[in-house]
Amino acid sequence: MGKFDYVISIGGAAGQGIATPGNILARLFARQGIHMYAYNAYQSIIRGGHSFLTVRCSNEQVRTHGDVIDLLICLNQDTMDRHLEHMRDGTAVIYNSNTINPGEPADGVQLCPMDVKELAGKGANKLMQNTVAIAVACQLIGVEFSALEDVIDFQFSGKSEELVAENVRIAKGAYDHSAATFQPASQQMPTGGEALAVWTGNQAFAMAAAGAGVKFYCAYPMSPSTGILHWMAANARELGIMVRQVEDEISVICMTIGAAHAGCRSMCATSGGGFALMTEGIGEAGMMEIPIVVVDVQRAGPSTGVPTKTEQGDLWQALGASQGDFPKLILAPSSPLDGFQTIPDVFNLTDKYQLPAIILSDLLISDETSTIDPKLLDMHPIIDRGELITEAGEEAGSYERYKFTESGISPRALPGIPGYEHVVASDEHMPSGILISDEFTHPHKRRAMMEKRQQKMTGLLAELPPPVIMGAPDAEVTLVGWGSTADVIQESIEQLAAEGVVANHLHFKWMVPFHSDEATELLSSCKRTIIIENNYTGLFHRYLRGETGFTVDGHIRKYDGEPFKPKHITAAVQDQLAGGDAISVPYEEIIV
Amino acid sequence: MSIKLNVIDLPKDDYTGGKSTLCPGCGHDQISTVIINSAWENGLKPEMVAKMSGIGCSSKTPAYFLSKSHGFNTVHGRMPSVTTGAAMGNRDLTFIAVSGDGDSASIGIGQFIHAVRRNLDMVYVLENNGVYGLTKGQYSATAVKGSKKKKGDINKHQPIDLCKLAVNLGCTFVARSFSGSKKQLTALMKAAMSHKGFALIDVISPCVTFNNNDESLRSYTYVKDNDLELHAYDYIPTYTPIEGIEIPEGEFHDITLFDGSVLRLETIGSDHDPTDAVAAMAALHQAEIDNKHVTGLLYFDSNKSTAIEDQCLVDTPLADVPDEVMRPSAASLEILNTRFRGKD
Ligand SMILES: Cc1ncc(C[n+]2csc(CCOP(=O)(O)OP(=O)(O)O)c2C)c(N)n1
Ligand code: SF4
Ligand SMILES: [Mg+2]
Numbered sequence: 001m002g003k004f005d006y007v008i009s010i011g012g013a014a015g016q017g018i019a020t021p022g023n024i025l026a027r028l029f030a031r032q033g034i035h036m037y038a039y040n041a042y043q044s045i046i047r048g049g050h051s052f053l054t055v056r057c058s059n060e061q062v063r064t065h066g067d068v069i070d071l072l073i074c075l076n077q078d079t080m081d082r083h084l085e086h087m088r089d090g091t092a093v094i095y096n097s098n099t100i101n102p103g104e105p106a107d108g109v110q111l112c113p114m115d116v117k118e119l120a121g122k123g124a125n126k127l128m129q130n131t132v133a134i135a136v137a138c139q140l141i142g143v144e145f146s147a148l149e150d151v152i153d154f155q156f157s158g159k160s161e162e163l164v165a166e167n168v169r170i171a172k173g174a175y176d177h178s179a180a181t182f183q184p185a186s187q188q189m190p191t192g193g194e195a196l197a198v199w200t201g202n203q204a205f206a207m208a209a210a211g212a213g214v215k216f217y218c219a220y221p222m223s224p225s226t227g228i229l230h231w232m233a234a235n236a237r238e239l240g241i242m243v244r245q246v247e248d249e250i251s252v253i254c255m256t257i258g259a260a261h262a263g264c265r266s267m268c269a270t271s272g273g274g275f276a277l278m279t280e281g282i283g284e285a286g287m288m289e290i291p292i293v294v295v296d297v298q299r300a301g302p303s304t305g306v307p308t309k310t311e312q313g314d315l316w317q318a319l320g321a322s323q324g325d326f327p328k329l330i331l332a333p334s335s336p337l338d339g340f341q342t343i344p345d346v347f348n349l350t351d352k353y354q355l356p357a358i359i360l361s362d363l364l365i366s367d368e369t370s371t372i373d374p375k376l377l378d379m380h381p382i383i384d385r386g387e388l389i390t391e392a393g394e395e396a397g398s399y400e401r402y403k404f405t406e407s408g409i410s411p412r413a414l415p416g417i418p419g420y421e422h423v424v425a426s427d428e429h430m431p432s433g434i435l436i437s438d439e440f441t442h443p444h445k446r447r448a449m450m451e452k453r454q455q456k457m458t459g460l461l462a463e464l465p466p467p468v469i470m471g472a473p474d475a476e477v478t479l480v481g482w483g484s485t486a487d488v489i490q491e492s493i494e495q496l497a498a499e500g501v502v503a504n505h506l507h508f509k510w511m512v513p514f515h516s517d518e519a520t521e522l523l524s525s526c527k528r529t530i531i532i533e534n535n536y537t538g539l540f541h542r543y544l545r546g547e548t549g550f551t552v553d554g555h556i557r558k559y560d561g562e563p564f565k566p567k568h569i570t571a572a573v574q575d576q577l578a579g580g581d582a583i584s585v586p587y588e589e590i591i592v
Numbered sequence: 593m594s595i596k597l598n599v600i601d602l603p604k605d606d607y608t609g610g611k612s613t614l615c616p617g618c619g620h621d622q623i624s625t626v627i628i629n630s631a632w633e634n635g636l637k638p639e640m641v642a643k644m645s646g647i648g649c650s651s652k653t654p655a656y657f658l659s660k661s662h663g664f665n666t667v668h669g670r671m672p673s674v675t676t677g678a679a680m681g682n683r684d685l686t687f688i689a690v691s692g693d694g695d696s697a698s699i700g701i702g703q704f705i706h707a708v709r710r711n712l713d714m715v716y717v718l719e720n721n722g723v724y725g726l727t728k729g730q731y732s733a734t735a736v737k738g739s740k741k742k743k744g745d746i747n748k749h750q751p752i753d754l755c756k757l758a759v760n761l762g763c764t765f766v767a768r769s770f771s772g773s774k775k776q777l778t779a780l781m782k783a784a785m786s787h788k789g790f791a792l793i794d795v796i797s798p799c800v801t802f803n804n805n806d807e808s809l810r811s812y813t814y815v816k817d818n819d820l821e822l823h824a825y826d827y828i829p830t831y832t833p834i835e836g837i838e839i840p841e842g843e844f845h846d847i848t849l850f851d852g853s854v855l856r857l858e859t860i861g862s863d864h865d866p867t868d869a870v871a872a873m874a875a876l877h878q879a880e881i882d883n884k885h886v887t888g889l890l891y892f893d894s895n896k897s898t899a900i901e902d903q904c905l906v907d908t909p910l911a912d913v914p915d916e917v918m919r920p921s922a923a924s925l926e927i928l929n930t931r932f933r934g935k936d
Contacts, residue, residue: 015615044726045613046614046615046649046725046726046728046801047613047614047615047616047801048613049613220698220699221724221727221728221730223727226727226728229730245730245731247697247698247699247733248669248698248699248700249699273667273668303667304647304665304667304668
């Protein structure tokens, strides 16, 4: 059997329960060992509006929501009206014929009207059409009914038995009707794979933090970061993590610093607006040399912006977070799995170098639901807390919190150890912790303390892996990206290869400190470079140019709130190679 | 059929807004209706009204009323400060603000407190549901202890009562109401619009999606069954009212508002004196102990100066003062210059 790669989209209004069919499908695929990636385009509204969930599944790893729709499920007329035009030959459309009028489909599009009233019988509620639609979808792509039944059972477990039975009965009716009436879908789902797990990026980040030994987490809810809080809260008791929802992000960052100072690994997460409120605190952690991890799940800004849309817009906010010139660690993981695998290192590095770390996630990474092979998840990473003094030793009585050392790292004594009493302050200080602003602002002391802190960056940089070019060494064009665009760039490179264009990939995760020399060398070795960013002004490019002096040849930028599709990048690269404009802004065809 | 017009000859249509996108049954929508009716009946000039809000389901509602007025959706929690600035810039505007309990009691409590303390002249409608509706129903700082929302554990934390806080801060108009008590809320809303100074109406406004279950002390049913009304109210405008006012049968007491209109307090049960701050605190305190919601005009003070008066601002809104007046004259610059040169 060839590659199975099939995309199902479900559209409806918020409150119509599009999440349930989404979850059922996700679980169903995962149990059959089918890889899945779901992207939900939605709005900041509790009911109404238009939500559009795209679930792509394959027998191979899938990491983007793809370019096309193979099966459209319409939960309301609006979905039909908006998306029928995207359906091409060989695709199918499922809808409730009691409430939805089909439009004029393109040739070869199979319409699958379902008489939900008839199937559900008396007492049908609005959500029954979801069950009907899922059953038909499963039948069309060749899922055994028993597999669907299992998942329905699971999905409604905790609800009444009658409800489960009712849904199974309706599903069966719809499934049989579909088998008798409709053509099978263009692709049939293979079976027999080993079961996979399902997660979102927010869950991945939260789990990684738990694995890395986080003891304190607090937040003020802000989309799209709230998933981290929810996972933490749901698992707090079992994992022994102190999880607090507090009154605003200023308190969040301050509590995080307090807990970290007391000795707990501490993390907090927010989105751009909340991060803006945290920035003074980030400088505080920098000055006091307290290890904290802050996640900024970027959404389209500025200001309240578009709470449910994605953007890579906060890079310079992270770079400039807080006044003063002080060391911090900034990184942008490329996927849930990359985040999961990197976060333990981030905790180790912040502990070792005693500085704040900022992890730039974004809505795309955080919200997407995808399958993951549980075997890839190590919940017991190495924990290295660096030079941490937890009990009294020789230095008792003469301990200096900010002692000058070659590495710039001063062993950190936790409060409460006899003989290690010390002061930490947001004012500049001497090695002993005594404020120099209280005595006199001695320029030599200030200089020495600045150099001590910044010295830590040398050691830190040496621990970060330098960037590498992935793919063909002699490519015609190198696609440069950072953060969440890695997977879509990879898929576009495959598409380009199929079109005879050899492209390779240079991707950046570690932003600060930055491997400038290595990056310059790599970039200079490329024949042609095109940088891809989910923002307007090429924020990363400007940073890259600052660090390397290198100017790329072309740009592909998107700032409409929706993530790139592979075909957007492929088409823009081809256009630029053919002499088109050096800045491409792909057109988004799915209007949500 | 003739269209009913208000005292400034405008139809009610001039006060309505866009279609709500909130959940059907959300308390916030009922409050919007009351704002529309009150603004219309009181004859507010739509073009002179500034609708202020923060972020939240509640803060979205200015889109659903007074579409001919100005709107300002600030960032989360900062609306009181933005309003303070706007009031300094144009003292002639009428500020009608809507906020949520998350917006005002959590992230924006510092802003809220200072606006109250300055006695900023504004109507401050707090749409209080005990949860953060827009971010999907987490407890807010006003959630009642022992209450349980639809999902999650019982709330164990002491709530912040913004009415208590406001009384303490010397707020000049402090009322609590319920989105389901249309008559009471309308009278209080109109009175708040006629008040000079900070008028807080803390409206319990059930969130039907996340906090309207049986175990919630903020559900429609619970609030309705446990509503202790301080008085029955009638608002008597300075002009002939659109709906007639009945003379109450029992005892009553009138409060004259800044614009000359009257709020009539009809005695039901034990009488509450709204000029007595200690009585207001006692009523709130007792209600909290009894898990009740005390509604009505808790505290009123017509003697305090407002933020604008305290600033001694000129009568003309600063925004309207011409540049020639605002700009330092050539002569005054010359004086400064001379001083710098040390030749004063
Ligand atoms: C700085 C910042 N942090 C978090 C958010 C996310 N957020 C939006 S609305 C809201 C809470 C709204 O609650 P409330 O004010 O009670 O309004 P309701 O939706 O309940 O009416 C939060 C936390 C934000 N917009 N800005
Ligand atoms: S979530 Fe709650 S507060 Fe928000 S619109 Fe719905 S009912 Fe109202
Ligand atoms: Mg609320």
